[in-house]
Amino acid sequence: TSLNIALAVCLAGCRSLSQLAELPETHQLLRQTCRDFADRELSPIAARLDKKHSYPAKQIQELGAMGVMAMEVPEELGGAGMDYLAYSLAMEEISRGCASTGVVVSVNNSLYIGPILKNGTEEQKMQWITPFTTGEKVGCFALSEPGNGSDAGAASTVAHQDGDEWVLNGTKAWITNSWDASATVVFATTDKKLKHKGISAFLIPIPHPGLSLGKKEDKLGIRASSTANIILEDCRVPLDNMLGPRGAGFKIAMQTLDSGRIGIASQALGIAQASLDCAADYAHKRTAFGSPISKLQAIQIKLADMAVAIESARLLTWKAALLRDSKKPFTKEAAMAKLAASEAATFCSHQAIQILGGMGYVSDMPAERHYRDARITEIYEGTSEIQRLVIAGQLLKEYQS
Amino acid sequence: MSGRVLVGVKRVIDYAVKIRVKPDKSSVVTDGVKHSMNPFCEIAVEEAVKMKEKKLIKEVVAVSCGPQQAQETIRTALAMGADRGIHVEVTGKDYETLGPLQISKIMAALAKKEEAQLIILGKQAIDDDCNQTGQMTAALLDWPQGTFASEVSLEGDKIKVVREVDGGLETIKINIPAVITADLRLNTPRYATLPNIMKAKKKKIANMKPADLGVDITSRLEVLRVDEPPQRQAGVKVETVEDLVSKLKEAGLV
Numbered sequence: 001t002s003l004n005i006a007l008a009v010c011l012a013g014c015r016s017l018s019q020l021a022e023l024p025e026t027h028q029l030l031r032q033t034c035r036d037f038a039d040r041e042l043s044p045i046a047a048r049l050d051k052k053h054s055y056p057a058k059q060i061q062e063l064g065a066m067g068v069m070a071m072e073v074p075e076e077l078g079g080a081g082m083d084y085l086a087y088s089l090a091m092e093e094i095s096r097g098c099a100s101t102g103v104v105v106s107v108n109n110s111l112y113i114g115p116i117l118k119n120g121t122e123e124q125k126m127q128w129i130t131p132f133t134t135g136e137k138v139g140c141f142a143l144s145e146p147g148n149g150s151d152a153g154a155a156s157t158v159a160h161q162d163g164d165e166w167v168l169n170g171t172k173a174w175i176t177n178s179w180d181a182s183a184t185v186v187f188a189t190t191d192k193k194l195k196h197k198g199i200s201a202f203l204i205p206i207p208h209p210g211l212s213l214g215k216k217e218d219k220l221g222i223r224a225s226s227t228a229n230i231i232l233e234d235c236r237v238p239l240d241n242m243l244g245p246r247g248a249g250f251k252i253a254m255q256t257l258d259s260g261r262i263g264i265a266s267q268a269l270g271i272a273q274a275s276l277d278c279a280a281d282y283a284h285k286r287t288a289f290g291s292p293i294s295k296l297q298a299i300q301i302k303l304a305d306m307a308v309a310i311e312s313a314r315l316l317t318w319k320a321a322l323l324r325d326s327k328k329p330f331t332k333e334a335a336m337a338k339l340a341a342s343e344a345a346t347f348c349s350h351q352a353i354q355i356l357g358g359m360g361y362v363s364d365m366p367a368e369r370h371y372r373d374a375r376i377t378e379i380y381e382g383t384s385e386i387q388r389l390v391i392a393g394q395l396l397k398e399y400q401s
Numbered sequence: 402m403s404g405r406v407l408v409g410v411k412r413v414i415d416y417a418v419k420i421r422v423k424p425d426k427s428s429v430v431t432d433g434v435k436h437s438m439n440p441f442c443e444i445a446v447e448e449a450v451k452m453k454e455k456k457l458i459k460e461v462v463a464v465s466c467g468p469q470q471a472q473e474t475i476r477t478a479l480a481m482g483a484d485r486g487i488h489v490e491v492t493g494k495d496y497e498t499l500g501p502l503q504i505s506k507i508m509a510a511l512a513k514k515e516e517a518q519l520i521i522l523g524k525q526a527i528d529d530d531c532n533q534t535g536q537m538t539a540a541l542l543d544w545p546q547g548t549f550a551s552e553v554s555l556e557g558d559k560i561k562v563v564r565e566v567d568g569g570l571e572t573i574k575i576n577i578p579a580v581i582t583a584d585l586r587l588n589t590p591r592y593a594t595l596p597n598i599m600k601a602k603k604k605k606i607a608n609m610k611p612a613d614l615g616v617d618i619t620s621r622l623e624v625l626r627v628d629e630p631p632q633r634q635a636g637v638k639v640e641t642v643e644d645l646v647s648k649l650k651e652a653g654l655v
Contacts, residue, residue, distance in 0.1 A: 026602055029473075029480060032437075033593045039417075067595035080595035090595075 023089070030082075031089045034068070038097025046098035049224035050369050053216070055180045056101050056224055063101075064135020068094070069108050073117060077125055078133035084259070084321040088266040092314075095270025096277075099373035100224030102270055104138060106263035107176050107225075111381075112139030115185055115201065115256045119244035128183060128203050137182040141260075142172035142230050143253050149174070150386050152187075153196030153250060157232065159188035165236045166202060168210070172230040176380070178213055179226035181206050185256075186232070187249045199249035203241045210235030221372035258331050259324065260381045261338035265317040268341035268377040272310045275345075275352035275370045279303065282356050282365075299355055306348045313340035332394035339387040342377035349374040404518035405460045406449045408483065409508060410442040412467055412474040413528040426626050428497065429528075438474050441523025443481075443590040444583040448553060449521050450482035451588065457555050460484045462515060466499060466507055468492045472606060479601035480593035486606035487511065491618065498620035500529070503611070505537035510614035512542060517578065519560075524549055524582040535582035545575035548582040 023031065041059055049056055063069055071087040073079020080086075087109060095102030116128050131137050148154045157170025168188050175184070183205050191198030204211055214229030244252050280303055283294035293299050317340075320333035349371040353360030360367040378384045414420065415435040423430055438446075449461040463478035465471040466489040475486035489507055491499055512520055525532035539546035547553070547562030554561045556574065564571045565584050593601075611618045639645045649655045 025476070026598055029476060029593070029598050029601070030595060032477075033480070033598065037592050062592070065594065066592055071595065075596060080599075082595055082599070086595070 023085075027086055027089055030086055031093060033066070034090045034093035035096070037063070037066070038093050042094065042097030042101055046100075046224075047363065047366065047369060049098060049100060050221075050373075051223075051363070053223045055226065056098065056104070057180075059098075059101055060104055060138065061135040063094070063105060064133065067133075068105060069135045069138070070113055070129070070133035071109055073113060073129055073133055078130045079113075083325040084262060085318060085325060088262055088317055088321045091263050091266035092270040092273065095267040096274045097270075098224070099267060099271050099370075100222045102267040103176055103222050103225050103264075104180070106260070106267055107140055108132065108138045110260040110263040111141035111256060112177075112181075112183070112185060114259050115141075115243060115252050116203070118255065119201070119248070119252055124203065124240075124243065132183070138177055138180055139183045139185070140175050140177040140181040140230075141256070142175050142178075142184050142186040144172065144174045146171055146173045146229070150383055152253060153199070155187055155189045155196075155199050155249075157186070157188040158192070159190050159200060159202060161190075161239070162236075164239055166239060166241065168202065168204075168232040168235045168237070170232050171214075172232075174217070174227055174380070175230050176225055176227050178206075178228040178230055179216055184230065185243060186230070187253055188232075189249075190246055194247060196250040197247050199253075200246050201243040201249040201252050202237060203243055204232075204235065204237055208235065208237075219376070221369070221374070221376055257381055258334050261334040261387075262317060262320050262324065262330075264377055264381045265313065265320070265334070265337040265341035268338075268345035268374065269310060269314050269317060271370050271374045271377070272306070272313070272341070272345040272348040275348040275367065275374070276303070276306045276310060278365065278367050278370070279306070279348075279352040279355040282359070286356075293355070302351045302355060306344075306351055309340075309344035309347055313337065313344040316340050332391055335382070335387040335390040335394075338377075338382065339384055339391070342374075342384060345370075345374035345377050404458055405462060405515055406452065406458050406519045406521060407462050407464055407508065407512055407515060407517045408442070408445050408449045408478065409504070409520070409522045409534065410446060410463050410465045410474050410478050411439040411523070411526050412436050412465065412471050413439045413526055416440060416527055422627050422629050426628060428624070428627055436470065436473075438477050439523050439526045439528075441525060441527075441583055441585070442474075443523075444585070444587050445521040445523050446478045446481050446483060447588045447590040448581075448583055449519075450591075452555075453482065453484075458519065462487060462517070464489065464508065464511060466491050466504055466611075467496055475606050476601055477593065479604045479606075480598045481591060482597065483604075485604055488606050488608050489614070490608060490610050495618055498622070498624075499618065500620060500622060501531045501533035501537055502621065503616065503618040504534050505541055506616045506618075507611060507614060508534070508538045509541040510616055512538075512578070514614065519578060520544075520580045522580070522582045524584050532582075535580050539580040542578070542580070544578050544580055546580045546582070547573060547575055549584040550581050551584050551586040553581060553587065 067080030068090050070079035071082045075081045132139050159166045159168045186202045187199055189198050190200045210233050212231045217227040283299050286293050317337040320330050320337045323330035352367045356367050359365050415437045418435055421430045452458045453461050461483040463475050463483040463486045465474050472488050522535045535548055549565045550562045551565045552563035559574045561574050
């Protein structure tokens, strides 16, 4: 039976491309569960969360209880012990309901827990991961600074050793979850002369003396999640709070972002799919020139283009997830997925407003929120321009040999 | 009481789907249409799992009758916390004519075979709205029944059931073994957790046919025709209150 085959494939621990065509039964059940949760608990409140900029604390806790806040974390540490394909499916369904909730889930899973799971000691994992699996606490990732986003190697936040403590000074910018987080992974330079090889990663609890938060940014979209500066002024942490070896920070950040890109690609897919759902539903109901506008070729062509954009980005995203789950290199595919999905999200949400006409421009319909939510996916976790450079770099390496 | 609970779960067209009647008026369109577990069956599973978590019962067995796809519904019950499943395979024409009488015969046979002490069902299915299976099952087994349950509690060797009836709430105490049917306010079904979805994969689903249970599933009913509800007609606009009153009088409504 197909169940036995899926079981065997899962047990073998290897991922096959056939899973792109038909998901294993557990993943189908997981996807349906997340979709039901999004339809019942997130979609009905998404507009209000956006309007009031309110953090969905209750829903994040419910997602934590389901295991969604720590999907890759092994069960012994409090996680769901699932693979990245499952994470991608969950992210897409949740973001389809509410993109802000999606980014909170993604940052916690990929950007905060991700690097600690990969680089942390056993004590660090127990201290910094386990309390963050239930949805009661979330973490954040502080890499960007007012002076450098794409130029991550030029970090100007410094950390110097003073006895048995690290002392950090500097400002981090655009930090998602900052106002709702209970801990952060911070990147600071311990050896400015070594340039990007001198950056190290640190774990800092929030609140903590010497760490303060800037004002909450007033964003175009994903407004239910908080974004702010993190200011470090003689912020002291024990030596044990360094994550990974000294000087490994840049590498840790880049590896983390590779996985984060699969999460954000999935978020973008969710937004794109929600836009398509909204537009197609409207096209069936709205009549003009005597028939539903779904009969007009101009509308049909738009819907077809939207569907192709989403499905191709989705396959790229699943492929990146499958490669990561097979422990194969996935940097190029993750960058392609994030690029394709974020551009699909902006395209689809743009076309959705067009199909809805005037109704697309007002808050009575979700199309305008999808348009605003989609825009950031082309910017954070690596701008589309950076993604193209990453892809080209990988591509040229392949052709060189 | 410690023992085994059978929970019946039915695969129905999802509540959010717009139902369409087939052109030949024989039934509704089911091909390619989203299906899910009957909402009242979800409530029944939740109640059984809660009883197990409180250690009032030992084992929850999810039962579904139908074609291969019924296994998906059983798996959802397993992911919610049921221990194992039984799939009674009914396909084709037999499945189209499957109704409460045959289901209750199957449930009664399984209750005897599994030595169940409690059967929990949804009060009705949202596709046929029969509200008969629970009652018929109780009659076939000669067990007491607590239908439209909004509250269930164990009191010694009896079950106290608060029933939602037209006049309000009725509280009864019934002996075990018994049949209970779940109403809307009995509980709020949980979302399956990811670890439970993974564990559900390892739980067993037994397969059998109605004949294996000695049940004859021939239907005593014949569906003659299925029609959509009549389209809502436009109303009539009146200018004044006097017009309204006279029109109502004409129609014999006042």
